[in-house]
Amino acid sequence: MKILSAHPIEPLMRERVMDELTAIEARHDVRVLFACESGSRGWGFASPDSDYDVRFLYVHKLDWYLRVEPQRDVIEVPISDELDVCGWELRKALQLMRRSNPTLFEWLDSPVIYREDAGVGEQLRTLKSAFLSERKGRWHYLAMAKKNFRGYLQGETVRLKKYLYVLRPLLAAQWIDAGNGMPPMRFADLADAMVLEPALREEINALLAVKMAAGEAEHGARFPLIHAFIERTLAAEKPPSDFKKPTGDATALDRLLLDAIGQVGAFLPKHST
Missing domain, CATH: 1.20.120 (Four Helix Bundle (Hemerythrin (Met), subunit A))
Known part of the structure; x- marks a missing residue:
């Protein structure tokens, strides 16, 4: 007997999600690299009134990364009806990957993908196994x-x-x-x-x-x-003692971040003297 599963995403809601991601890019001057369903619709057991839990990763232009004071690295959209949208800036996400964050790993494995930069998504999935604790x-x-x-x-x-x-x-x-x-x-x-x-x-x-x-x-x-x-x-829970340690190389995360910023077409601003 197979376990029941369903991932109901109404076409109109998918279109609404895509429009919201485009609006976020314009409002915050960012580029969304990856967006997925993270809640019960992604897990496969949504109720008819379940929220759409959209989670995304984004990157800023280069000058955002060259400021003295750290900037806010999360974008949260006020919940509207059943749509719940939240995103992490890519450097934050890569820091969490280095710390073996299970939530990020789950996003990358979501069966419902709304948007994905093929190069970045592939690199993230390749790297996650090396940083798994x-x-x-x-x-x-x-x-x-x-x-x-x-x-x-x-x-x-x-x-x-x-x-x-x-x-x-x-x-x-x-x-x-x-x-x-x-x-x-x-x-x-x-x-x-x-x-x-x-x-x-x-x-x-x-x-x-x-x-x-x-x-x-x-x-x-x-x-x-x-x-x-x-x-x-x-x-009966008793932790095993022979876990494998992560083998990831942090320099690979640095390269991914640099490549992603470069894809945005961001350059140092030129100032007149």
Whole structure:
């Protein structure tokens, strides 16, 4: 039994996202290099009323990088209806890659890409495996699973979507423990590989069917097999001791940043004397 998955992006919403990215470029005088879906629509279990969580990477012209005082390196657009748009400046993103940031790695693996500079996107995906810290990624996912389990799944009636916000990071940690490297963003890929018990897979599909048909705030009774799996897995959690260390060369990140700025056609401004 395959795990259910869907990535619903309405054509009109895709067009709206593309228009918003173009407007951001004009408003902030930047170039958007990469934009993707990062939330439940990217994970594959969106509700009908789920937001569109658009995340992007951008680069400024050269003079922005040559200022004495650090400049703001995040662009956030006020949430409008169901559209949530936020971006990181490329140097910030590369600093986070050097620190093995799982969120950035997930963006690069998103099954829903709105825009991508082919050269930059390819370089980022090539580099991410060299900067992956299995230990840091595992800690990130387990902390997320524990926080959501404690905060949302303790009653007899629970907010159903929170099961997926525990299951996904829990399975991601198991993926890392199995020596598979960076976990895939799609929940179905994780569950198909890591959940082998037929009855548990069936209950996960039942949960997904409810989540993908109901609203984000839907509450309901516990799913007993899922709940027991989470409790059992968290109780038995014991960190392995043989993680591989990242092997990335930071100079490769410097070259990528320089190349990306150069592609914008940015030059030092000429001043008259």
